[in-house]
Amino acid sequence: MSRRIIIDPITRIEGHLRIEVEVDANNKVTDAWSSATLWRGIEVILKGRDPRDAGLITQRICGVCTYSHYEASTLAVENAIGVVPPKNARLVRNLIKGSQFLHDKIVHFYHLHGLDWVDIVSALSANPKKAEDMARSFSDSPYNCSVSHYEEVQKRLTTFVKSGRLGPFAHAYWGNKSYKFPQEANLIIASHYLDALEVQRTAAQMMAIFGGKNPHPQTLVVGGVTCVMDALDAHRLGEYLYRLKTVKKFIETAYLPDVLLAARYYKDEGAAGIGAGVKNYLAYGGFPLDDDWHKTLLPRGAVLGANLNKVYDIDEEKIKEQVTHSWYEGSTAHPYEGETKPDYTGFDAQGYLKGDEKYSWVKAPRYDDIPMEVGPLARMLVGYAQGDEKIKPLVEHVLNKAQITAQALFSTLGRTASRCIEAKLVADHIEGWINELVTNIKGGDQRTWTRCDIPRSAEGRGMTEVPRGALGHWIRIENNVIANYQAVVPSTWNASPRDDKGQRGPYEESLIGIKMANIDEPLEIIRTIHSFDPCLACAVHIINPRSNEIKKFRVQ
Numbered sequence: 001m002s003r004r005i006i007i008d009p010i011t012r013i014e015g016h017l018r019i020e021v022e023v024d025a026n027n028k029v030t031d032a033w034s035s036a037t038l039w040r041g042i043e044v045i046l047k048g049r050d051p052r053d054a055g056l057i058t059q060r061i062c063g064v065c066t067y068s069h070y071e072a073s074t075l076a077v078e079n080a081i082g083v084v085p086p087k088n089a090r091l092v093r094n095l096i097k098g099s100q101f102l103h104d105k106i107v108h109f110y111h112l113h114g115l116d117w118v119d120i121v122s123a124l125s126a127n128p129k130k131a132e133d134m135a136r137s138f139s140d141s142p143y144n145c146s147v148s149h150y151e152e153v154q155k156r157l158t159t160f161v162k163s164g165r166l167g168p169f170a171h172a173y174w175g176n177k178s179y180k181f182p183q184e185a186n187l188i189i190a191s192h193y194l195d196a197l198e199v200q201r202t203a204a205q206m207m208a209i210f211g212g213k214n215p216h217p218q219t220l221v222v223g224g225v226t227c228v229m230d231a232l233d234a235h236r237l238g239e240y241l242y243r244l245k246t247v248k249k250f251i252e253t254a255y256l257p258d259v260l261l262a263a264r265y266y267k268d269e270g271a272a273g274i275g276a277g278v279k280n281y282l283a284y285g286g287f288p289l290d291d292d293w294h295k296t297l298l299p300r301g302a303v304l305g306a307n308l309n310k311v312y313d314i315d316e317e318k319i320k321e322q323v324t325h326s327w328y329e330g331s332t333a334h335p336y337e338g339e340t341k342p343d344y345t346g347f348d349a350q351g352y353l354k355g356d357e358k359y360s361w362v363k364a365p366r367y368d369d370i371p372m373e374v375g376p377l378a379r380m381l382v383g384y385a386q387g388d389e390k391i392k393p394l395v396e397h398v399l400n401k402a403q404i405t406a407q408a409l410f411s412t413l414g415r416t417a418s419r420c421i422e423a424k425l426v427a428d429h430i431e432g433w434i435n436e437l438v439t440n441i442k443g444g445d446q447r448t449w450t451r452c453d454i455p456r457s458a459e460g461r462g463m464t465e466v467p468r469g470a471l472g473h474w475i476r477i478e479n480n481v482i483a484n485y486q487a488v489v490p491s492t493w494n495a496s497p498r499d500d501k502g503q504r505g506p507y508e509e510s511l512i513g514i515k516m517a518n519i520d521e522p523l524e525i526i527r528t529i530h531s532f533d534p535c536l537a538c539a540v541h542i543i544n545p546r547s548n549e550i551k552k553f554r555v556q
């Protein structure tokens with residue numbers, strides 16, 4: 001007999017996500033539906049506005065990846081005008097985005113995803129000496145590692161538990177059989193969970209140095225950046241560099257070893273491909289490395305059907321959004337022609353999603369009619385398959401250390417490990433961008449902006465990579481103002497519902513075949529969904545022009 005399970009809302013994400021699954025008599029998932037249940041957004045209110053304002057408005061799509069939309073929007077307008085910003089602007093943008101990547105990944109692994117892997121209650125009874133030995137076997141100089149520190153962490157956690165006010169640790173599935181770490185590993189990662197609260201602040205400060213503030217930085221303009229004085233100020237560069245060192249050390253001596261621990265104890269799940277999903281991967285490329293902006297640190301290309309022997313070039317015409325199963329009117333369209341007209345049809349009589357009809361506020365982007373996963377796993381796989389000289393050795397290094405094969409990357413574990421590999425990749429390159437900036441300025445080039453005027457009519461797109469994956473903004477300008485604007489966001493790709501052909505989206509497909517240890521504790525489902533780092537605020541970014549209130553929720 002099959003049974004329907006609803007998880008709504010999924011917590012420790014941004015935005016509102018509902019997952020429904022059908023499980024068989026063996027607690028195995030046989031079908032799944034992903035639904036964004038709250039409607040919000042931006043695309044509609046951009047119409048009629050000055051294209052130069054689009055960046056500041058679109059970054060309000062999200063409170064997490066604010067810079068992502070700011071950048072994509074600025075790139076879209078620059079593409080429409082045909083302007084390429086100067087070298088200093090390219091480097092400063094890489095520095096702002098680099099800090100965003102580091103911040104985002106640390107927060108995700110520890111604070112949003114960590115408790116899907118780590119049993120905090122088990123950490124309380126770990127032996128601190130054994131934990132120290134274990135940490136030293138995974139890193140030459142493990143972060144904040146000593147018996148006395150681990151004892152202190154246990155004391156803090158115990159006080160917390162005894163107080164009964166568990167905060168972020170409340171309502172969890174402690175003791176569930178799907179937690180695989182020994183007590184000592186739980187203690188190590190729990191201690192880094194607390195350390196990461198401090199380190200993420202340092203990473204956030206990095207963004208503010210060139211962004212002006214964080215979240216919602218202020219220093220990008222169409223044609224370049226405005227933070228001229230900061231780029232010329234050795235003190236500001238030093239402030240940034242100092243923080244980078246702290247964050248990089250944490251990535252190398254806490255985050256990476258902790259992911260290796262996960263690979264050790266959750267190895268079987270990786271090998272079995274648990275949580276793999278659609279196995280098609282898409283990346284647009286990000287972090288431009290040359291002054292033509294063509295060569296990028298994060299790769300561009302597509303891998304299809306988990307075949308690492310071939311990487312496809314991207315044909316942008318093949319990117320289309322479908323709405324058969326989304327609460328919108330209209331038909332399949334390329335983003336230049338895309339519309340956002342709501343058509344809410346609600347739930348069925350039993351209160352379930354109407355899985356055969358419309359059931360989500362997220363549209364269904366498809367590439368050549370194929371559902372694609374985007375994000376760190378997609379980027380690392382495309383880079384690995386391309387034989388990228390920066391990415392391939394790093395992926396191989398981690399695979400060797402973890403004693404897993406490249407095939408194990410097609411899994412929830414692989415998705416989580418890829419995010420860490422990418423954090424290391426970006427952290428390794430930031431200092432080079434600072435040096436390039438200093439050398440360029442010392443050489444006499446102080447330009448940070450290229451003059452440009454808004455044409456009467458034009459169209460352009462900004463395609464880049466942001467923490468959760470490939471991000472594209474498409475703009476059409478008529479009479480010097482925005483005539484149409486469409487954002488196709490990473491979480492739109494990953495959280496998408498079924499399409500015209502009934503093909504499931506990446507979240508949905510990743511859940512098929514997952515077996516739960518305890519039907520009343522959907523830990524395995526949450527772990528896999530969290531591995532994508534969902535942001536439904538980004539994924540559903542349209543707005544009702546008459547009223548923002550669609551539904552009221554009372555959370556008990």
Ligand code: NFE
Pocket residue numbers: 014061062063064065068069466467468469471489490491492535536537538539
């Ligand atoms: Ni709201 Fe975002 C990122 C974008 S999500 S977090 O990263 O764009 O899909």
Ligand code: MG
Pocket residue numbers: 043486487488489541
């Ligand atoms: Mg959109």
